[in-house]
Each structure stands twice: as structure tokens, then as C-alpha cells.
Amino acid sequence: MARRVLTRLFHTVLVVWTAASVAFLLLHWAPGDPISAMADASRVPPAQRAVWRAQQGFDQPLAVQYGRWLGQVARADFGFSTSQQRPTRDVLASRLPNTLLLMGLALLTSIAAGAALGAWQGARVGSVGDRVLSSLMLVLYAVPEFWVALLLLLLFTYYLPILPATGMVDAVFHDQMGPWEQLQDRAAHLVLPWLSLTLMGTAVFARVQRAAMRDQWREPFVRTAFAKGLTDTTVRRQVWRTALLPVVTMAGLFLPAVLTGAVFVERIFGWPGIGSALLQAIALRDYALVSACVVLGSAMTTIGSLFADLAGAWLDPRMRTT
Amino acid sequence: MTDRRKRARGRRARRWRGPLLLVGLLAAIALGAPWIAPYSPDVPPTYATQLHLPPSAAHPFGTDSFGRDVLSRVIHGSRVSLSLSVAAVSLALLLGTAYGALAGLIGGTVDRLLMRMLDVALAMPRLLLLLAVAAFFPTRLPLTAFILLLGCTGWFEVARLVRGEVQALMHRDFMLAARSLGVPRVRQLWRHLLPHLFPILAVTATLNVAGTITLEAGLSFLGLGVQPPTPSWGNIMLDGADALFANWWLTVFPGLAIMLAVLTCHALGDALRDLFAMDQLPA
Numbered sequence: 001m002a003r004r005v006l007t008r009l010f011h012t013v014l015v016v017w018t019a020a021s022v023a024f025l026l027l028h029w030a031p032g033d034p035i036s037a038m039a040d041a042s043r044v045p046p047a048q049r050a051v052w053r054a055q056q057g058f059d060q061p062l063a064v065q066y067g068r069w070l071g072q073v074a075r076a077d078f079g080f081s082t083s084q085q086r087p088t089r090d091v092l093a094s095r096l097p098n099t100l101l102l103m104g105l106a107l108l109t110s111i112a113a114g115a116a117l118g119a120w121q122g123a124r125v126g127s128v129g130d131r132v133l134s135s136l137m138l139v140l141y142a143v144p145e146f147w148v149a150l151l152l153l154l155l156f157t158y159y160l161p162i163l164p165a166t167g168m169v170d171a172v173f174h175d176q177m178g179p180w181e182q183l184q185d186r187a188a189h190l191v192l193p194w195l196s197l198t199l200m201g202t203a204v205f206a207r208v209q210r211a212a213m214r215d216q217w218r219e220p221f222v223r224t225a226f227a228k229g230l231t232d233t234t235v236r237r238q239v240w241r242t243a244l245l246p247v248v249t250m251a252g253l254f255l256p257a258v259l260t261g262a263v264f265v266e267r268i269f270g271w272p273g274i275g276s277a278l279l280q281a282i283a284l285r286d287y288a289l290v291s292a293c294v295v296l297g298s299a300m301t302t303i304g305s306l307f308a309d310l311a312g313a314w315l316d317p318r319m320r321t322t
Numbered sequence: 323m324t325d326r327r328k329r330a331r332g333r334r335a336r337r338w339r340g341p342l343l344l345v346g347l348l349a350a351i352a353l354g355a356p357w358i359a360p361y362s363p364d365v366p367p368t369y370a371t372q373l374h375l376p377p378s379a380a381h382p383f384g385t386d387s388f389g390r391d392v393l394s395r396v397i398h399g400s401r402v403s404l405s406l407s408v409a410a411v412s413l414a415l416l417l418g419t420a421y422g423a424l425a426g427l428i429g430g431t432v433d434r435l436l437m438r439m440l441d442v443a444l445a446m447p448r449l450l451l452l453l454a455v456a457a458f459f460p461t462r463l464p465l466t467a468f469i470l471l472l473g474c475t476g477w478f479e480v481a482r483l484v485r486g487e488v489q490a491l492m493h494r495d496f497m498l499a500a501r502s503l504g505v506p507r508v509r510q511l512w513r514h515l516l517p518h519l520f521p522i523l524a525v526t527a528t529l530n531v532a533g534t535i536t537l538e539a540g541l542s543f544l545g546l547g548v549q550p551p552t553p554s555w556g557n558i559m560l561d562g563a564d565a566l567f568a569n570w571w572l573t574v575f576p577g578l579a580i581m582l583a584v585l586t587c588h589a590l591g592d593a594l595r596d597l598f599a600m601d602q603l604p605a
Contacts (some may be wrong), residue, residue, distance in 0.1 A: 014438075015445040022446075023454065030458040142584040144536045146543055147559070148578035158567045206604060238547045256447035262539060263449065268563075279544060282457035297450040305445070 114205020122213020254306025418480025
């Protein structure tokens with residue numbers, strides 16, 4: 001088990017290193033350097049630019065710069081974000097919690113809802129209810145989540161205006177509210193972004209859970225359990241426990257999709273997270289923030305799959321030995 | 323032929339009818355776009371009264387802020403979105419098969435190294451890579467570069483599948499025979515392995531096309547994919563996003579088109595899986 005964790009940790013480091021190298025390559029492949037990309041750089045005389053360049057070390061050999069860049073990544077210091085006009089670390093510190101809140105909540109609810117629906121379906125494959133739900137899940141699975149987000153936005157802020165459209169809190173009145181109202185305000189702003197991510201996630205997990213449940217239902221231990229005279233509910237619970245493993249594995253694999261979804265959803269609902277900061281950084285060619293996001297996103301994904309792996313080992317003793 | 327077998331065959335034929343019909347429909351729309359589309363996708367009428375029209379008999383999907391007919395743009399967009407996805411997936415299949423087959427055929431340390439590298443590549447979120455390249459690209463991404471980019475970031479999963487399949491095939495008797503007869507590796511791959519890889523590649527292709535259609539739409543929706551005035555399903559939605567509440571038809575109809583295309587791919591994938599009697603493929 002300890003060896004497994006160590007291998008996976010090494011893998012995580014490898015991934016972050018690769019992501020950092022890709023970001024470095026892209027940085028140097030891009031036209032100009034961060035100095036000329038800075039705002040108003042055209043008005044700065046070449047002599048001054050050369051001084052800045054030397055200060056930042058951009059005149060050093062590529063290998064030296066690469067080493068310095070890796071050092072920066074290790075310290076989670078990605079330099080100055082030109083689009084936000086503050087250090088990248090500050091941007092991450094202020095934006096990341098919002099994204100994690102959204103992603104974490106969506107992930108938890110979609111696993112719960114997906115596992116529940118899938119387990120229900122898996123115990124009665126082929127019934128009317130199963131077929132209706134399967135079609136619904138397939139459609140949800142097939143449509144792009146940003147489209148779902150746009151439809152939800154249209155539906156609940158325009159035709160049936162019961163929810164706020166953008167931001168995390170009311171831009172004007174939030175500060176004047178009492179604590180309880182502030183909480184309500186936050187919750188109301190969370191609903192649509194959360195729902196957009198959750199609908200897609202639920203479809204993914206329900207499909208996996210249903211298939212796993214259906215397969216487990218054919219295993220010999222089910223017949224044994226019934227032969228022993230166990231009740232329907234007890235057997236169902238046992239089957240469900242063994243069928244939970246693919247769902248946990250899926251949770252790890254699904255992280256990139258949540259991350260991707262969060263980028264779109266944050267954009268559409270004006271959610272002040274890392275995704276919307278990234279899109280803004282791309283538009284303004286803020287190389288520091290973009291590369292920070294690439295490294296961070298890769299790190300988050302591998303760490304997530306590491307946790308999924310460990311959870312799987314906890315669920316299924318057979319996986320602990322390897 | 324026994325009665326039961328006849329009935330089974332009839333059932334299988336019925337399963338094929340839907341997906342094939344849908345694929346034919348999409349292909350016909352994409353190929354025949356200039357003849358099917360009621361208007362030109364990019365030349366707007368000169369009068370300002372045609373702007374932002376809601377769906378009507380003359381414009382079933384309405385018109386956009388330039389007065390262009392949205393139905394015509396969705397029809398022409400299918401050309402771009404579908405051909406782009408098919409091209410990108412073809413490239414991904416080619417790269418993935420080459421890499422996976424190489425790893426499986428050679429085996430040993432090379433295989434382990436190649437697979438470890440693949441694991442790392444698979445761990446990076448694809449959208450982030452695509453966004454980063456789009457961000458660092460000196461100009462707006464040209465269409466060919468976009469296709470190449472989608473192809474070059476889409477083959478990792480294919481490579482892993484192919485390698486697993488090749489590794490399983492290497493232990494089969496016919497491969498043992500081929501190897502002991504001294505068949506060259508290239509010929510082993512070409513004559514003996516590839517035909518067996520066809521089922522898995524066909525099913526993967528359908529699923530990947532579905533994923534790429536969605537991905538293209540997403541990137542184009544962010545303004546980083548297919549560039550205007552070329553219509554794609556994603557950038558039509560981008561045109562509508564500025565005034566979502568004023569012209570919902572710009573968002574709803576391209577989305578329905580994507581849904582139809584993706585569901586078609588899934589149905590085709592299911593039918594193929596039935597045909598090859600495969601249960602154990604990723605969904």
C-alpha cells in the first residue's frame with residue numbers, strides 16, 4: 001500500500017514537471033517575451049527593456065531559464081499577472097477557493113445523485129423507469145454542458161426570473177445584508193452554476209453505476225445471498241457496495257471534465273473563479289497566469305486521481321496488495 | 323435457417339436502421355449544404371429590417387445580428403463542425419494506433435517507458451492544453467492548425483486502448499505462428515494485427531467524434547476555435563451569447579444540432595459494439 005502511494009506520488013510529480021515543461025516551451029515559442037507583452041511596452045525605450053529583461057533573467061541561456069522556471073514552479077511562484085496587475089500567487093489565492101467550492105460541491109452531488117439513480121436503475125434493468133431514465137441520462141451526457149448552462153440561464157433568469165444570473169454575491173446589496181441574508185444570497189448565486197455542472201456529472205455517474213450494478217447482479221454471490229434467505233434490501237445493499245468501485249474510479253477520471261466544465265460555467269455565470277481568470281488571461285495574453293493555470297490544473301487532476309485510487313483500495317481489499 | 327436466428331438477424335438489422343439513417347442524414351446535410359440551405363451563410367441581406375428576427379416561416383431558425391439566416395448557418399456549420407471532427411479523430415486514430423501498436427509489438431522496457439509517458443500525457447486536462455496553445459499562438463488559430471491541434475491532443479486514449487489490445491493479441495496462436503515463422507514486424511502489424519484492431523478502432527472513432535464535436539463547439543464558443551465568418555456550431559452560439567435573452571434562437575438551435583450529432587455517434591457506436599459483440603469497451 002505504501003509503495004502504491006509512493007508510486008502515485010512520483011507520478012504526480014512527473015505530471016506536474018511535464019506540465020511545467022510544456023508551459024515553458026509554449027512561453028518561449030510565443031512571440032516576444034513577458035516584457036514586451038506587458039501593457040504599454042511599446043512606449044518603453046529599448047534600453048529600458050533590456051535592463052528589465054536582464055533583471056528578470058530573460059537574457060540568460062535557455063537551460064538556465066528553464067532551471068529557474070522549475071524552481072519557481074516548485075515554490076508555486078509564477079510571476080506577475082499582467083491581466084490582473086498583481087502577483088499570480090495572489091490571483092490564485094483569491095480565485096481558487098471559489099472554483100474549488102463550485103467543483104467540489106458539484107462533484108459530491110453528482111456522485112451522490114448518479115450513484116442513487118444508477119443503483120435504482122441497475123436493480124431493474126429493462127423496466128420502463130430504467131429506460132426513461134437511461135434516455136434522459138444519455139441526452140444529458142450528449143449535450144455540451146455550456147449549452148445546458150446557457151439554457152438554464154435563459155430559463156431561470158429571464159423567462160422565470162427567480163435566480164440571479166451572474167457573480168457569487170449581489171454586487172450592490174450584499175454588504176448591507178444581515179448574516180442570514182448573506183448566506184441566502186450566496187446560495188442563490190451558487191444554484192445555477194452548480195446545477196449546470198451537476199446535471200452532466202449525474203449523467204456520467206448514473207451510467208457507470210447502472211452498468212456496474214447490472215454486472216454485479218449476475219455474480220454468483222447474489223444467488224448465494226438469496227439462497228441464504230436474505231431479504232431483497234440486504235442483497236441490494238451488498239450488490240451496491242461491490243458496484244461502487246467503478247463509480248469511485250470514475251470520480252478520479254472525471255476530474256478533468258469538472259475542471260473543463262468549470263471553465264465554461266464560470267465564464268457563463270460570471271463566477272469569479274480560476275476558470276474565468278484563465279479565459280481573461282488568454283484574451284489579454286497574460287502568459288504568467290496561463291502557465292500557472294496549466295500547471296495547477298494538471299496537478300489538481302493527478303492529485304484527484306490519486307485520491308480516487310486510494311478510495312478504491314479502501315473499498316476493494318483486492319486492490320490493496322498491488 | 324432456423325426461425326430464431328432469422329428473428330435475431332431482423333432485430334440486429336432494426337438496430338442498425340436508426341443509426342445509419344441518422345448518419346446518412348447528417349452526411350447529406352453536410353455534403354449538400356449549398357443546395358439545402360435556403361440562404362447564403364455569410365452574405366446578409368442589405369436591409370436592416372432583417373436583423374434579429376425570431377424564428378418564422380421565412381427563417382425557421384431566425385436571423386442573427388448581421389441579418390444572416392441561422393438555419394443556413396447551422397447547415398453550413400455542420401460541414402465545418404463534422405468534417406473538422408472527423409479529420410481530427412482520423413489523425414488521432416493514426417497517431418494513437420502507431421504509438422500503441424509500437425509499444426505493444428516491441429514490448430519490454432520500451433513498452434514500459436512509452437506507457438509511462440502516455441500516463442503523464444493522459445493526466446493533463448486536454449482543454450487546458452488546448453487553451454494554452456491557443457493563448458500562446460501568435461495569431462488567431464487557422465482552421466488547419468486547429469484540426470492538427472485537436473488531433474495531436476486526442477490520441478492518448480486511443481494509444482492506450484490499442485496497446486492493450488495488441489498485447490492481448492500477441493499471445494494468440496496466430497501471432498505466435500507469425501513470429502516463429504519470422505514475419506517482419508511491419509508485416510505482423512499490417513497483415514495480422516490491424517484487422518483485429520478494426521472493431522476497437524471503429525467504436526473508439528465514433529465516441530471520439532462525439533467528444534470532438536462537443537470540444538470544437540466549446541472552444542469555438544470561447545472564441546478560440548473556428549474563427550468567424552466561417553460558421554461552426556460553436557461560434558454561432560458565441561454570436562448569440564452577447565445577447566442571449568434577445569435572441570435565444572442563436573443558442574438553442576446549434577445546441578440541438580450538436581445533440582443530434584453526438585447522439586448519432588453514440589447510437590452508431592452502440593450498433594458497432596453489437597456487431598462486433600463487444601461488451602468490454604469504455605462507454
